[in-house]
Amino acid sequence: MSVGRVGRTFLLASVLAGVSVAVLGWADRRVAAFPSPAPPGIAMPGAPFSDGAPLYHRHCAACHGPTGDAEGRLASGPLRPRSFRREPFRYVTTDNGIADERDVLRVVCMGIPSAGMPPSRFLLSDTECAALARYVREIRRLGVLEALAREAKEGGEAIEAGEAEQIAREAVMPGESVPVPPDAPVAPDPQRGAALFAQHCATCHGARGDGRGESPVLADPLGRPVPPRNLARDPFRGGERDEDLFRRVRCGIPGTAMSAFGPVVFSDDDVWCVIDHVRSLRREASCR
Numbered sequence: 001m002s003v004g005r006v007g008r009t010f011l012l013a014s015v016l017a018g019v020s021v022a023v024l025g026w027a028d029r030r031v032a033a034f035p036s037p038a039p040p041g042i043a044m045p046g047a048p049f050s051d052g053a054p055l056y057h058r059h060c061a062a063c064h065g066p067t068g069d070a071e072g073r074l075a076s077g078p079l080r081p082r083s084f085r086r087e088p089f090r091y092v093t094t095d096n097g098i099a100d101e102r103d104v105l106r107v108v109c110m111g112i113p114s115a116g117m118p119p120s121r122f123l124l125s126d127t128e129c130a131a132l133a134r135y136v137r138e139i140r141r142l143g144v145l146e147a148l149a150r151e152a153k154e155g156g157e158a159i160e161a162g163e164a165e166q167i168a169r170e171a172v173m174p175g176e177s178v179p180v181p182p183d184a185p186v187a188p189d190p191q192r193g194a195a196l197f198a199q200h201c202a203t204c205h206g207a208r209g210d211g212r213g214e215s216p217v218l219a220d221p222l223g224r225p226v227p228p229r230n231l232a233r234d235p236f237r238g239g240e241r242d243e244d245l246f247r248r249v250r251c252g253i254p255g256t257a258m259s260a261f262g263p264v265v266f267s268d269d270d271v272w273c274v275i276d277h278v279r280s281l282r283r284e285a286s287c288r
């Protein structure tokens, strides 16, 4: 017996629990007219993901673990490498909150130095970085497949291999790239930015953006707490450019408490005003 439509939806929902899938309600699904945040000058050279396996074991497994479950020998103490099997990618640019190849490639190439994730672009070629990005996305797909099988078993339902493959493929399929409007408003309204921040962001990030809001800190799927970022002082892990921050607000940070602020909630101008406010909190903090 295979799982019915309702069972299928339930399975997918429970597998993706902890993933704040971005429900952005795009009225107008425009294809991105602006460059994705893949680092400038880095193409996506063709390389099969299998080329990534030996590279992964040499350069990544010490932290992310030989099986990609964040069980590497360095994954203790303050380092919290992503589990590709159990966690979604966080720094995404798509309208469904699923990382595309360029999102993952950006992190592989540039690293996230402030979180202890080293950049590979000095050590590896573009082709090798691309093979690694494909390889870790493949581990993610296998992780979703595993979770499906586990959920089905626990629920006493049988799931056919072909159907499970199909569900897993859909679950890791990135949506459209979220367009970034070319220009911030000429003069973002500081009062509007402050009001939007107080209403939508301060519960987690605190009124001064120091990360000390009132909302309880939620944990990632491995049970490790993910506190809201100190926006006034911490580096931005998904990139420091305006367009990176625009995507962070629009797409949210899947697998954490931070949800997406789609166009139904924030107009493009609202997003720019709120980003401007975040930057002003940084300026204030640097003067203190």
Ligand code: HEC
Binding pocket: 056, 059, 060, 061, 062, 063, 064, 074, 079, 080, 081, 082, 088, 089, 090, 091, 092, 099, 103, 104, 107, 108, 112, 115, 116, 117, 118, 120, 132, 133, 136, 237
């Ligand atoms: C020294 C430890 C370390 C090594 C080595 C390392 N990483 Fe990471 N990696 C991390 C940490 C820590 C994070 C989590 C950062 C965060 O939470 O923002 C991370 C996150 C990631 C992410 C998630 C990005 C996202 O959007 O969520 C990817 C992809 C990734 N690493 C790929 C790699 C690849 C590929 C390699 C090998 C070339 C590698 N890492 C090597 C520590 C490491």
Ligand code: HEC
Binding pocket: 090, 197, 200, 201, 202, 203, 204, 205, 215, 226, 227, 228, 229, 231, 235, 236, 237, 238, 239, 245, 248, 249, 253, 256, 257, 258, 259, 261, 274, 275, 278
């Ligand atoms: C429900 C809690 C919550 C709310 C509300 C929230 N955030 Fe966050 N935010 C988080 C968490 C948790 C993180 C850290 C995620 C991580 O460490 O990967 C974060 C991280 C960030 C980052 C860092 C991105 C990066 O690249 O490192 C920015 C910027 C940010 N939030 C802006 C905002 C803005 C602007 C708003 C309001 C429009 C907002 N957040 C609302 C929980 C929240």
